[in-house]
Amino acid sequence: MTIKLTRIIMGMPITIEAVGTNDPEPLEAVFNYFREVDLRFSPYKEDSELSLVNKGLKPKDWSGDMKLVMQLCEETRQVSGGYFNINRDGYIDPSGLVKGWAIDNAIKLLKTRGLSDFYIEAGGDIQAEGLNENREPWAVGIRNPFNIHEIVKVIKVSGLGVATSGPYIRGDHIYNPVNNYETPRGVVSLTVVGPNIFEADRFATAAFAMGKGGVNFISTLPGFEVYQIEVGGKAVFSPGIEALC
Amino acid sequence: MKKVILGLGVLGIYAVYSLGVRHQRPVILKPSSLSNVPAKTIATGSNGSANNSSQSSSNSGSTSSGGSGSSSTSTSNGAYQDGTYVGSAANAYYGNVQVSVSISGGRITDVKFLQYPNTHPTSVYINSQAIPYLKQETIQSQNANVQIISGATFTSEAFIQSLQSALSKA
Numbered sequence: 513m514t515i516k517l518t519r520i521i522m523g524m525p526i527t528i529e530a531v532g533t534n535d536p537e538p539l540e541a542v543f544n545y546f547r548e549v550d551l552r553f554s555p556y557k558e559d560s561e562l563s564l565v566n567k568g569l570k571p572k573d574w575s576g577d578m579k580l581v582m583q584l585c586e587e588t589r590q591v592s593g594g595y596f597n598i599n600r601d602g603y604i605d606p607s608g609l610v611k612g613w614a615i616d617n618a619i620k621l622l623k624t625r626g627l628s629d630f631y632i633e634a635g636g637d638i639q640a641e642g643l644n645e646n647r648e649p650w651a652v653g654i655r656n657p658f659n660i661h662e663i664v665k666v667i668k669v670s671g672l673g674v675a676t677s678g679p680y681i682r683g684d685h686i687y688n689p690v691n692n693y694e695t696p697r698g699v700v701s702l703t704v705v706g707p708n709i710f711e712a713d714r715f716a717t718a719a720f721a722m723g724k725g726g727v728n729f730i731s732t733l734p735g736f737e738v739y740q741i742e743v744g745g746k747a748v749f750s751p752g753i754e755a756l757c
Numbered sequence: 758m759k760k761v762i763l764g765l766g767v768l769g770i771y772a773v774y775s776l777g778v779r780h781q782r783p784v785i786l787k788p789s790s791l792s793n794v795p796a797k798t799i800a801t802g803s804n805g806s807a808n809n810s811s812q813s814s815s816n817s818g819s820t821s822s823g824g825s826g827s828s829s830t831s832t833s834n835g836a837y838q839d840g841t842y843v844g845s846a847a848n849a850y851y852g853n854v855q856v857s858v859s860i861s862g863g864r865i866t867d868v869k870f871l872q873y874p875n876t877h878p879t880s881v882y883i884n885s886q887a888i889p890y891l892k893q894e895t896i897q898s899q900n901a902n903v904q905i906i907s908g909a910t911f912t913s914e915a916f917i918q919s920l921q922s923a924l925s926k927a
Contacts (some may be wrong), residue, residue, distance in 0.1 A: 529904070570838060636908040644904055655908030656898060660836055664896040672815055678909025731891060747895045754892075 514645055515539065521546045522554070522611070524635035525741040530622070531629035531645050542618045544631070549614045552577060555605045566603055585609050592718035592729075600632035612713025613674060615639055618709070639673040639709035657701040657741055664747070665739055667756040673709030674740040677702045699723055704730055705756065711736070
């Protein structure tokens with residue numbers, strides 16, 4: 513018995529699959545949570561709290577979640593040596609952290625509802641808990657950045673987060689995955705496996721900004737693994753990835 | 758000055774990268790299909806990189822300035838109020854992290870770590886002394902059944918395809 517639902521929230525498909533239940537209610541509760549996060553942190557909604565912050569809302573008037581996210585962004589900037597930075601052209605956009613943070617909270621929400629075998633996938637970022645229908649760790653494919661219909665690596669995870677960063681133009685909607693791959697940095701896909709999706713996502717974002725050095729940064733973090741695909745189809749990865757295959 | 762430091766940082770990271778690649782034994786792996794790989798129990802903590810950090814410790818220190826240069830970048834366009842603010846301790850899986858932030862002229866001028874996990878000193882976290890040990894392979898399409906796919910959040914064409922693919926499985 514499993515249940516699997518997909519909703520479009522925050523401009524991306526969010527999928528939740530749970531084993532051992534067919535009750536949609538906990539999943540719908542999580543979708544509602546993502547909608548709340550979107551209302552608060554959307555950089556595209558003019559009345560979101562984030563938009564108010566960018567219009568000068570004082571920190572003392574920020575919600576608890578806004579304060580927490582801003583603090584986490586600053587900490588991430590510090591531990592990444594400045595590579596994680598939410599300040600772009602004077603505009604604050606913490607999207608690189610909010611998604612992972614929200615998935616992590618959603619995981620906790622499902623656990624408090626008594627679920628133990630499930631995953632949440634939002635726009636390619638994943639946290640998988642427990643086991644799948646066949647009582648095995650969840651199989652996660654890493655998408656081929658040169659052909660999105662293919663996968664090039666399969667890792668099996670349970671109780672871990674998996675996040676992939678790649679080159680794209682946020683908000684511009686003109687990115688061409690075929691012709692625009694060759695960035696000056698030479699990295700086309702960087703997947704981070706971490707203790708949870710929040711950690712994996714924020715460090716994937718930071719490491720991608722580092723270019724080819726990103727794989728080194730992640731590989732020296734305890735509890736993290738990395739699989740980086742470079743222009744030309746070469747993959748460089750931490751040895752711990754093999755233990756997940 | 759910041760640009761110089763950043764430049765040095767980038768160079769440092771490239772130096773570490775090239776050292777890491779040169780010191781490793783290149784191992785070309787044949788990607789194996791899912792069907793012939795036995796299922797394994799997965800531990801949340803890998804010792805892959807930790808085990809190898811000691812092998813290359815003689816090379817440490819050469820890039821310690823890399824990446825840590827910018828410590829006073831503003832993250833606001835002047836919306837912060839001046840003063841020093843202490844954040845609550847946040848659990849970062851490896852221990853609690855707590856920082857204080859000093860704001861002057863609406864800009865962040867200093868961030869101090871009040872709490873940091875003893876097991877992983879800040880310096881290790883930011884500028885690892887370890888030379889990374891990495892492996893390489895040529896990517897190859899896999900014919901495997903997977904439940905979930907991880908990929909970058911592409912916009913436009915890729916997004917729509919991901920959307921369709923997600924919905925088709927829903």
